[in-house]
Amino acid sequence: MxxxxxxxxxxxxxxxxxxxxxxxxxxxxxxxxxxxxxxxxxxxxxxxxxxxxxxxxxxxxxxxxxxxxxxxxxxxxxxxxxxxxxxxxxxxxxxxxxxxxxxxxxxxxxxxxVQFEDQDKGERFSDYTIKSIIKAVFEMSKHKTGALIVIEQEVKLTEYERTGIPVDAIVSNQILMNIFEHNTPLHDGAIIVRNNRIVAATCYLPLSDNMGVSKDLGTRHRAGLGISDVSDSITIIVSEETGGVSIALGGNLIRNVNEEYLENKLKYIQKKSIDVKRFKLWKGRQKNEKNSY
Known part of the structure; x- marks a missing residue:
């Protein structure tokens, strides 16, 4: 007590x-x-x-x-x-x-x-590159030509670029369609796009081990998901079976997109790069930037 x-x-x-x-x-x-x-x-x-x-x-x-x-x-x-x-x-x-x-x-x-590298960037790639990719993708979709296009962003894809054949060509719809045409030497595998150029073709990509991926999706879609798991790249996939166009980004797969959706996504990526002034440490975020992922 x-x-x-x-x-x-x-x-x-x-x-x-x-x-x-x-x-x-x-x-x-x-x-x-x-x-x-x-x-x-x-x-x-x-x-x-x-x-x-x-x-x-x-x-x-x-x-x-x-x-x-x-x-x-x-x-x-x-x-x-x-x-x-x-x-x-x-x-x-x-x-x-x-x-x-x-x-x-x-x-x-x-x-x-913190900006780790001093750089001055404008747009990531030109409007011509966007139009060429969209035109080629949906033309291949009509003819059910399989395609795998990886568009590099901040994370460099040099490791996967080395697995393919160097191309170093300006992006155009004719070149894209010719690369993925059946029975051509470069049609198998992925191409990597950096800025306005196709840097390599027939590249091997890591396959996604996500068990939640639909069983009706093949190796091409799993490769697109796999590269999106290990980088910030955006990957465009054209199905050889259905002709459907899909986007892999951030480990997610968006299936059966139309031209308008793909164009908006590519324009978002195009404007996403940040202008950096030399010797500037602190930076404000871009105004009106929206995360559409």
Whole structure:
């Protein structure tokens, strides 16, 4: 009883309900930690790691129950396997962890604060390039000519460019249609477009391991999704079976798009590059820029 009275003492109560002093650094830390936790949870839910996360929660509940009821054998097993389990998680989910770090490096908030390379950019490619791509794509769609066109953005695709045959030609609808014509030497594989030029053809792309992809989609669509998983490129896919035109971007596949949709998407990419002045560290975001992904 005396202990209860001591707890109810005015001084102790004032300490218990006192509002802690919060400094500016505390607020900044809370914001940063909240931001990190949010993106970790968002990343976990969009990958196979979500099932792993739910499994970890189940194991945590089992460990809690074992601790409450003094189940020493179970606690001993947990204590001696946790280190091995962490290493196993890192090995099994290495592709997802690598992808998460790549996505972190491509985030716009980094580009809006620090410019890693001094450069002066205008439009990424010309209106002529857009018109040529659209004309070629939908002409091939009419004749059910399969095509895979990868348009490079900020992330360089040199690694995949080396797997193909150098072309270095100005983008035109005639060249695009000729490359993907049946039984021609360059029709198999993907082409990579950088600015206003086709830099390489017959390039090999990584296949997506997304188990949610429809079973009626073939290797061409999986390759388009695969390159969008590891880069910020936009990939245009023409189906050889149906003639349908699809877009792969950011790990997502948008199927059966029309000319207007494709033109709007390419114009968004065209205007997306940021003008950077030399020696300028802090940059404001572009006005009226909308994320249409």
């Amino acid at each position: 005396n202990q209860l009275f001591e707890l109810l003492d005015g001084e102790n109560l004032s300490r218990l309900f006192a509002i802690p002093k919060i400094n500016l650094t505390d607020i900044i830390e809370i914001i940063i930690i909240s931001f990190i936790i949010y993106y970790i949870m968002k990343w976990i839910k969009d990958t196979r790691a979500w099932m792993l996360f739910k499994g970890i929660i189940v194991l945590f509940l089992v460990a809690t129950i074992a601790s409450i009821f003094n189940l020493n054998t179970i606690l001993w097993i947990f204590a001696n396997t946790i280190n091995v389990g962490i290493i196993a998680i890192l090995i099994v989910f290495q592709p997802e962890l690598r992808r998460a770090l790549e996505q972190l490096g491509r985030k716009n908030f980094l580009a809006s604060i």
